[in-house]
Amino acid sequence: MKRRAYLALASTTCLAGCAGSETLESDRLSDRDDSTDDETGTDSEEHREPLIPEAADDFEDLSRWSIDGGSMDTDTDRALVGSQSARIEVSGASSSTRLSLEYESPFDLSDVVPGVAMASSDFVFPWLRLFDVDGNRIDYRRGSRGGLPLMRYNFGVDAREDAFDPTAVSEVQFQIWTGEGKTPTVWFDDFHFVPRPDVGKVMIQFDDNHVTDYTKALPILEEYGYPAVTFVNPGRIEAETNGRTDPGGYPRITIDQTHELRDAGWVVANHCYNHPSLAELDRDEQEDEIRRGKEWLENEGFDEGARYFAYPHGSYDATTLELIDEYHDLGFGGGKPVQGYNVNHVLNSRIGDPSAERMATELQRTAEMRGITSFFYHRLEGELLEDFETTIGLLHEYESAGEIDVILPQDLERDYLF
Secondary structure, eight states: OOOOBBBBBSSSSOOTTOTTSSSOOOHHHHHHTOOTTTTOOOTTTTTTSSSTTOOOOOOOOGGOEEEEEEEEEETOOOOOTTTTTTEEEEEEOOOOEEEEEEEEEEEEOOTEEEEEEEEESSSOEEEEEEEEEOOEEEEEEOBTTTTSEEEEOOOOEEEOTTTTEEEEEEEEEEEEEEOOOOOOOOOOOOOEEOOOOOOOEEEEEEEEHHHHHHHHIIIHHHTOOOOOEEOOOOHHHHHHHHTTTOSSSSOOHHHHHHHHHHHHHHHEEEOOSOOOGGGGGGGHHHHHHHHHHHHHHHHHHHHTTEEEEOGGOOOHHHHHHHHHHHHHHEOOOOOOOOSSSSSTTSSSOOSOOOOOHHHHHHHHHHHHHEEEEEEEEEEEOHHOOOOOHHHHHHHHHHTTTTEEEEHHHHHHHHHOBO
8 A cells, every 4th residue: 555644854953852763754754745646546646736826835934924932034944845944942931832924915715724734742622713804713723742854734623703705815824832931942834824624624534443332333333324433442452352350440342342343334443453652652562552552453354444543541652653664654642523524544533522512513614614523432321422422313313304424534645635
């Protein structure tokens, strides 16, 4: 399987905390950049060029941008596109830094989703804000952990004012709120736009192979004909199958039940062999967990699911991302919903254990804005089970109206990579 990679190293400088193996091998990744997906027939040329280039920016001319609450300079040692990035030093005297770009004439951005490549010396969770000519706005967000390469992220919707007009966008802002006393360095490059699908897309996921995947979720989803993804820990499955005490203390699905889920149209995918916090392990330990999980899936005949991964505890570092790029086609971990086409295949966005109230908002936005939303659950019981049932019923209303499609990872990989 040939895959394009969207991760890039700084050419000479590494972020604080990034050393040795905690980088991505640029020579191995770059040879995929221009490849075509031979198995699925995806045209790698179709979405290679940035959309609406007049509204995008490569940070080659920083005079276009104004900054409030920090300082901005060029960094020729770190760049994803062009010859430089913008290095933002957040001031200790201010807890908020804002970078702004005003357009001479408004742009119609109704069919695209904005994004930016970024890196940071410490964890940041910036807002990417679009303002219309009347000052109404929509907020997109995505977190960036310290010590990771400069790379694109999949930005999703955080908030939207009802009066916001996406056909008349006049200003872009990146706002970083850090709290008093924190002074991270943040790099921005490649402000870009990606398309939205023609119809909203939703992916249903589960983590940790709780028995409720089989006893609760499967009957509910079968009623509507919806598939799902379960990210499993084979060590827990084997313990349950062989009558041993589960390390987490909860009933888990057995090997036979994983096969029944697959036969019902589910994807059985990798969540490590056990359930470690990968960022706390060294490279060899991380690789052992990831590789053993994938090999178990392949040995059990779950070859398709073995191509996909979700990060236990949402934990990863630069080493983890490198290993997921090596062993898997897609990785899922954190992020906001209602994103556009995927620009970072190892960090697909998803939200966890959402309430029915939240999902009502996210499904409405996914349908209205034609976004891509993935959501996952752990153990379905009590109020969370009720929320799940309510959410799937509401999803069925949108799906029946032709406003949302239910997809699986292979659909995302085949049709919605940018």
